Amino acid sequence: MNSVILEQPWHFFSPDPSLVNELAAKSSVPPLIAGLLFHRGINTTDAVTSHLTPVLSSLSDPWKMAGMEPAVERLIQAVKRREKITVFGDYDADGVTASTLVCRFLHDLGLAVDVYLPHREHEGYGLNPEAVKKIASTGCSLLITVDCGVSNQEEIALARSLDMDCIVTDHHEPPPALPAALAVLNPKRPDCRFPFKDLAGVGVAFNLIRALRHRLFELGHWKGSVHPNLKEYLDLVAIGTIADMVSLLGDNRILVKAGLEIIESGARPGIAALKVVSSISSGSVSASHVAYRIAPRINAAGRMDHSETAFRLLMERDAGEAARLAAQLEALNRERQAVERRIMAEALKKIRGMPGRDAYVVSDGGWKKGVIGIVASKLMNRLSRPVILLAEDALEAHGSGRSPEGLNIYEALSCCGNHLISFGGHKAAAGLRLPAASVDEFTTAFEQTVASMLRDRDIRPRLMIDATADVSELLAPEFAEIYEQLEPFGHGYPEPLFAIHNFTVKRSAVVGRRHLKLTLGPDAPEDILIPPGELELVGWGHGDKIGLSWDEFEIACIPCFNEWRGRKRLQLKLWDIRQK
Structure with a gap:
């Protein structure tokens, strides 16, 4: 019904009611809550x-992450030699918060630190050869990637040839062959003993900073003076973790719960200014406040212009300048909302002429690459079918796809790979690039592939x-x-x-x-x-x-x-x- x-x-x-009642009695929680926790896999008294x-002392040991020892040793060397370091990030909220975290910590150590955030429209995701050459020309000797880099074998090799050591910190699925960096930190590496695998990019970066601080403390770097309290960085970790939609369990739950308290305190001027423009009162801050108010405004910078504005806001220590930058993000977010509404209306008009499809591929030459992913997600929820939106230019089409539970869009794209220049993602979301001339052929192939995959499956929402x-x-x-x-x-x-x-x-x-x-x-x-x-x-x-x-x-x-x-x-x- x-x-x-x-x-x-x-x-x-x-x-099982008997198991739930036993958990409720032993854990001193109401049976209603015991049942909720039980079917979510939290089914022992210790787990409850x-x-x-959740306490910070329960976080996983950062030294168990593969590559951590050489990464920290190289950073210790950079601290002693006062080397020039560049942090290369991503343009989304996870990448921006990770970049801010690493840059702020290294800057406070007295190091010369630059940041490079690629332009979403002009450069796309991840390292690119021109960016690597530009970074090398500044005299950088150590390149650190955050929220990207694990698939950039050629660019890392180029960086090494230009006399830069590279530390990669990433959380995306690693390819069979890792880049030849000095260290690659990624909990999803098959050889990684770090027990929690679902960190966001900012979570991986935070573990690098945890380990670096630990080693510097052992070496007596602060010589009795006050050493940095890493809890003060957890507002950044919470925002990046929530924005990147990784699971809020395990280490992420510990980090986010503590980070929300820091956001509530308003200690970081940039985040305090974001709370004002987001109409978040002085009371408690929830994960939904971050997901639906703070994170979209940070993301708006990269979607509509350049993520550097968001980075500058999070780095800013002056309240007045932070308020000015937050106002810029607010304006960009309003512009993003207007563009999103326009694309949604145009896409729906096209879809109405395509009734009864198993999948929808819709393209247009006037759509903005940075916004189509949001619209694809909303259309997928509305239609309960896989949706791909393509932003076309004269030569290529760049797309973003979303799929409902029960259908793996990455698997579907793999079956259509001969029509694509590149693609990546996971079972629920993917990005793709293809020649503009191949859009019609790809559309037919994708729809046929999805129809075949759905033949014995029921993906109707429940x-x-x-x-x-x-x-x-x-x-x-x-x-x-x-x-x-x-x-x-x-x-x-x-x-x-x-x-x-x-x-x-x-x-x-x-x-x-x-x-x-x-x-x-x-x-x-x-x-x-x-x-x-x-x-x-x-x-x-x-x-x-x-x-x-x-x-x-x-x-x-x-x-x-x-x-x-x-x-x-x-x-x-x-x-x-x-x-x-």
Whole structure:
């Protein structure tokens, strides 16, 4: 049975009740939360404790990362000789925060450090020969890549021929043959003993700085003076990690939880200025604040102009200059939103003339490369089919593709490789480049490949419900207390979705002209003891549903906290409804 809002069937997780109750009892958490943690793989008392109270001392040992020893030794040599270093980053939020982290730490050591961030439109992703030659001409003797470099064999070889040593820090899937750098730090290397594999680029860079600081401390570099507190860098790590959509579990959860506290403090002028233009109040900062407000503004620099503006903002120590740079990012983000809306409208118009396709490849000569990935993602969610958008010029088309769960777009592109100049990515997202003259042939081949892959698969979307809950369970004081410890939520660890069916609607209203607000209470006989109180449920954009007979429906909702004037209280966010 499909639902009313999303028009999707609901699928319920159903872990063994006896195992869930045992975990709840041993871990002293409500059964509702124990069930949620259990089916997410957090199914022992030790795992629950570590998850609810993550501490920095539990981070993986950076020295277990393959290549760390030679990387640190080379950096120690650079510190002693006061060498010229260049950090080569990526133009997205992960690359910019990683570049800022490494540059700031090395700069504070007294080193001459340059940064090179490639132009998205003119240079594309990763190292390129012209950039390497330009860096060498500045007298650089040590090149450090962040969030890129693991696939740049030719460019690293060129750098070595120009008398530059190279340290590669990256988190993307490594090719069979690594570049011949002095050190390649990447937890996904097959020979890497670092236990946590899903770091963002900024996470890999942070581990390099952890190890370097440790070795410098052992060597007595600071000679009794105050040595740098790496916790102060975790705001950058949190932003890059959340923005790059790596899983918020393990080391990432520890880093992000601590980093959000630094963001709240407003210690870094650039991030404090971003909070102002993003309308983030002085209260607590959540992962969603970073994902939907801070990160898009950092990314807007690289998408619409040059990521150097974002880098300068994060490096800036003067509050006035930071405010000016943040205003520039705000303007770029508004421009990005307008361009995105235009491309979305144009793409939808083209798609309406292509009904019933298993996959959609849509191209245009007037689309901006830096924005088509966002639009492809939104179209994929809307159509539940693989979508590739191509920005064409006279000679080439540059594309970005997204695919729903159950279909591997990287695998599909591999089957069409003879039509492409290059491509890369993973099962859910990919980038590609092809001759403009080959767009039609590629489109046909890709659609046929996807049709073949879908022949025995069902990729229709289903709403995954974590658990069924009564309002009385959500009103219990211990639920809100423990639920708050489950944050931060994000990619790989989404906000829990509960189905509620035993409730009464005490009050209902339409607020802000189009938003629904229901006040829910428990639905139970009067002789049953239940926690007193009520819960507010907010349905953004669903004011038209105020007249429903709510006793005939189940509600799918996400618990969240609403903070107002220093008071934090549990609230429900409407996600979907279906008839009982």
